[in-house]
Amino acid sequence: MPVNPNFLERLLLLRLNKGPTPILDLFGAASFEAVNLALEMGVFEELMEEDLSIGELVNRLNANKNGVQMLLNFLDAQGYVATDGDRYWNTRMTAKWLTTASETNMAPWLTFWNELVFPFWDDYLETAVREGNPPQTIYEWFNEEPKRWETAQQGFRAAASIIVEEVVDAINLPDGATRMLDVGGGHGLYTIELCRNYSNLSAIVFDYPEALEVARTEIGEAGVENRVEVAGGDYWNDDLGSDYDVAFVFNIIHAHDSEENSRLFKRVSEALKPGGQIAVLDQLEGSARTPVGKAGIGFVGLTYLTTLGAELHSYDDVREWLDTAEFENIRRSSIRRGGPGNTLVQATKSGG
Incomplete structure (x- = not known):
């Protein structure tokens, strides 16, 4: 999902042109790659029915803990997953649009x-x-x-x-x-x-x-x-x-x-x-x-x-x-x- 700037960021980037607005396109391109990797690895499917700790998710994915953590951090910032600091789950957007349980799986x-x-x-x-x-x-x-x-x-x-x-x-x-x-x-x-x-x-x-x-x-x-x-x-x-x-x-x-x-x-x-x-x-x-x-x-x-x-x-x-x-x-x-x-x-x- 594209970064949704807050009011101050929209003012500085979009209206006053005080910052490098094309950076948002860079974030968007990286988000597309990250989401596709998460789909390939099965991240969203693993989080479809229950929230998981980083350790539980890493074990299910058979992947590196630090690598998965970095991916989750970015997906959290982009609105695809949510966390309370220890456990992760799909956001409503992800559950509706990116999981096989949904009739509108994109x-x-x-x-x-x-x-x-x-x-x-x-x-x-x-x-x-x-x-x-x-x-x-x-x-x-x-x-x-x-x-x-x-x-x-x-x-x-x-x-x-x-x-x-x-x-x-x-x-x-x-x-x-x-x-x-x-x-x-x-x-x-x-x-x-x-x-x-x-x-x-x-x-x-x-x-x-x-x-x-x-x-x-x-x-x-x-x-x-x-x-x-x-x-x-x-x-x-x-x-x-x-x-x-x-x-x-x-x-x-x-x-x-x-x-x-x-x-x-x-x-x-x-x-x-x-x-x-x-x-x-x-x-x-x-x-x-x-x-x-x-x-x-x-x-x-x-x-x-x-x-x-x-x-x-x-x-x-x-x-x-x-x-x-x-x-x-x-x-x-x-x-x-x-x-x-x-x-x-x-x-x-x-x-x-």
């Missing part, structure tokens, strides 16, 4: 960034900024070692867990809907939750075969094998099926340019019944208002440039692609629980 999302995205940044950030593209996309890099896909999908699933209920609550299904398609659905969490809410609904999660392993696990654990299936393929060229009542296009459009997205929406339209529903979820340019939101959108934009040679699109862009694909009744909803800029856009295929 640890796989941090692991995704630590093991995949930031190493990719290290290699290609400068190239992407200077030339406008990385030499390969991060998805092509994943294909070089398929295990990376599993780490990525676990991360995507963790991020989705924060907003899935809000997103599903905002979905407007056509009356009597029974069939849905999740294009590029990966981990499948959104589809699974929607099918839980609508017992008459069955679904296909369509994505590259390498991206579907996490979805298979999620479907089994949710007990919806009889209504949710996976299909491996290329959504540009392979048959998507037909006569669907609803289709998800979630977190895809940022990876493609306007011409490609227009083509994708036409393909999805062809797979839907007249009157069928499309739902598009992504981070949209111009959708953030607060300082944290604007910083987050800037961060996401730089990430997409570095990893995909891509850029954020606006709501007006999405409307244009939907119009071209003959969708109507276009409307949007802001998704507030997750990262900045998450926007759900829904539309109806004409002719219904």
Whole structure:
């Protein structure tokens, strides 16, 4: 967690510029590394059910006492653990966001960034900024070692867990809907939750075969094998099926340019019944208002440039692609629980 300066520190650092404010970024970078190490070592899991003394924790971790003490001191200062001087426990923030006991466990999302995205940044950030593209996309890099896909999908699933209920609550299904398609659905969490809410609904999660392993696990654990299936393929060229009542296009459009997205929406339209529903979820340019939101959108934009040679699109862009694909009744909803800029856009295929 970023250092939260007190009133005097904010005055001196942020308003009066009397101190080296970039030092906060250094603390933040170190905090990210420390938290990921704590996750790898199992520190938060050991503290999940009970508070422990330094000696007890060291024995469970099989680690050096002084090293663990230094790590805990920093995690305490950053708000991840708390102590009374002798014993340590997870803070409420850590318990909610970084332990396997929580439904909103974000640890796989941090692991995704630590093991995949930031190493990719290290290699290609400068190239992407200077030339406008990385030499390969991060998805092509994943294909070089398929295990990376599993780490990525676990991360995507963790991020989705924060907003899935809000997103599903905002979905407007056509009356009597029974069939849905999740294009590029990966981990499948959104589809699974929607099918839980609508017992008459069955679904296909369509994505590259390498991206579907996490979805298979999620479907089994949710007990919806009889209504949710996976299909491996290329959504540009392979048959998507037909006569669907609803289709998800979630977190895809940022990876493609306007011409490609227009083509994708036409393909999805062809797979839907007249009157069928499309739902598009992504981070949209111009959708953030607060300082944290604007910083987050800037961060996401730089990430997409570095990893995909891509850029954020606006709501007006999405409307244009939907119009071209003959969708109507276009409307949007802001998704507030997750990262900045998450926007759900829904539309109806004409002719219904």
